[in-house]
Amino acid sequence: MTTDVAVVGGGVIGCAVARELGRRGARVVVVERGQVGGEATRAAAGMVAPQAECERPGPLLALGLASRARYASWTEALCEESGIDVEYRAEGIVYLALTAVDERVLAARARWQRAAGLRVERLAARDARALVPAVNRQVRAVLHFPDDHRVNNERLGIAVALAARRAGVTILEGTAASGVVARRGRVTGIETTAGRIHARAVVNAAGAWAGELALPAGVPPPVFPVRGQMIVLRGAPGELSRPVYSRRGYLVPRLDGRILAGSTLERAGFEKRVTVRAAADILVAVRAMVPALASLSVDGMYAGLRPATPDHLPVLGAARTLAGLFYAAGHYRSGILLAPATAEAIADLVLAGRTALPIAGMGPGRFGRRRGRPVWTPP
Secondary structure, three states, X not given: OEEEEEEEOOOHHHHHHHHHHHHOOOOEEEEEOOOOOOOHHHHOOXXXXXXXXXXXXXXXXXXXXXXXXXXXXXXXXXXXXXXXXXXXXXXXXXXXEOOHHHHHHHHHHHHHHHHOOOOOEEEOHHHHHHHOOOXXXXXXXXEEEOOOEEOOHHHHHHHHHHHHHHOOOEEXXXXXXXXXXXXXXXXXXXXXXXXXXXXXXXXXXXXHHHHHOEOOOOOOOOOEEEEEEEEEEEOOOOOOOOOEEEOOEEEEEOOOOEEEEEXXXXXXXXXXXXXXXXXXXXXXXXXXXXXXXXXXXXEEEEEEEEEEOOOOOOEEEXXXXXXXXXXXXXXXXXXXXXXXXXXXXXXXXXHHOOOOOOOOOOOHHHOEEEOOEEEOOOO
């Protein structure tokens, strides 16, 4: 098989990049070791929330804001191309301070975000209950981030893959890529379980497995898995009107009445399983945020692997040591949020060699090298 660009990884990032390249006229093949959208994409909560999730200003916030600004038009286009409603909703996020420490942390966040020109509303208890009637009455403070939104990530993963196919992209599921092939310092393709695919460019969007793709020379950036466990509650549609956050966890409603409760951050390698300890901690956090949800039934539990990096920034850009190799990896907890901006930025780099999007400092070359190995300390 011969193509212009081979994309390794069929999650929301890989399929979004492939769709954008296909829409710009490139021939693209996506190889996915399992099912499209079957790993971190499916295990996410679907938050489009750079303000609620960023603890300080910096490059991740800048790129997150740029991506959020594109989200409404991007998801509208995906719906038209795929026929799937991805349930993008823009009612904001409520953030609770449950302790005095929480209150100080949220007050600081509100100050620097307002200084940056972002909208943050401090709510009185009565106003908070108007937005989320069942919120804990003992909360110390409440912030509302009206410009942070949500999407159904399960539907999104399916929709972006269908939209990519409509753009002419070939997607090979159940096909694992083992390594990049090169000649004279330039990419010529990838080796897969279905044979070699010849390509002038390769995009590594393999999520938690991005560091496993063998290279003809050098070492890949240090991307490693961080397990996140989730519990699904079953309520009536509208039981929870909008997402609720705290420093102990979060609650994200679905239109069908499900409520996603999460999540954990665990260095457990590639082991995806739900533990009693994590489930108990999540349920305690649920009761602390919205006590009335304690009467709901548990509909399911699952775990997923987030692709993390040592500095918790994604790896975006061209490899320094191998022409034609690009990275769209290491998105950690922000893959859903950053999908539109990542797709645009990587397509710009592959086809034009530059992008106007704020990805400075996120390139794969930022990790030092010592004796052929990345220089970093796992968190």
